[in-house]
Amino acid sequence: MISTKGRYALRVMMDLAEHDGEAYIPLKDVAERQNISKKYLEIIVKELVGGGLIAGVSGKGGGYRLCRKPCDYPIGEILELTEGSLATVACLAAGAAPCERASDCKTLPMWAEYDKLTHDFFYKKRLSDLI
Amino acid sequence: MISTKGRYALRVMMDLAEHDGEAYIPLKDVAERQNISKKYLEIIVKELVGGGLIAGVSGKGGGYRLCRKPCDYPIGEILELTEGSLATVACLAAGAAPCERASDCKTLPMWAEYDKLTHDFFYKKRLSDLI
């Protein structure tokens, strides 16, 4: 299940892409347009900055702006950053401890196959495909 | 993320399939073989019975048994029953209230496409494929 965090992140990225070009965009404007609490968006936007997806500038006239062209953002990158991982089962997540049953686990190949399917799907889709 | 509930359910079904044929299989045996708390398995097995996937018989010599041949169980059916839904986002889940933003939601088609991919994947895979 994709949580609000990942979904809101996607909406922020889309909003920034649609109002791209001129100046930095204040978070307040994004929050009002998307009808999401600005305070909650701050948490999400912080992660997007930390992951190098967007850039923020403080002070009067500041705000946020995309770092790349919309077609250079795979959806999977946005979701993985905000959701932590797209892995289906815990033992296949990024920094997970290796499962001791892995060697004779009969379901592992299925999960791995599905994870690859998921990864390919969301990395082929770009931010520009949603606008 | 698939929780332990869905994963344990899969292991129970596989265990029943592997020890199929003769008599009813006591839950105690399954719990010991799979190294899962019998009490916790009771919760899961109850749902499998309720969904018509397995049959339970009380009394001495009782236990559980598959209702169909292993190749007639799609993995997706087992997971959907125990996990509630395989939907990626809340608004596409089974009994969800229709989202008011649905008509102009630019991400909905993507989620729907991914959900179909997921559904197809797990309904093509059968219990017999895992043994």
Added chain:
DNA sequence: TATTTACCTACCATGTCAATAGGCAGATAA
């Protein structure tokens, strides 16, 4: 009748989700 089994209800500890609240820091326009 005694045993073995399924089945039912309640409880709990931990963690995550989805926010809210209040304030600090930093940069720019005036």
Added chain:
DNA sequence: TTATCTGCCTATTGACATGGTAGGTAAATA
């Protein structure tokens, strides 16, 4: 330089889900 506008940081909260545990009842058969 100062006022203002922005990002940024640290807690705190209530609700809910997860992953169990505990104790007991009902039912069927050897």
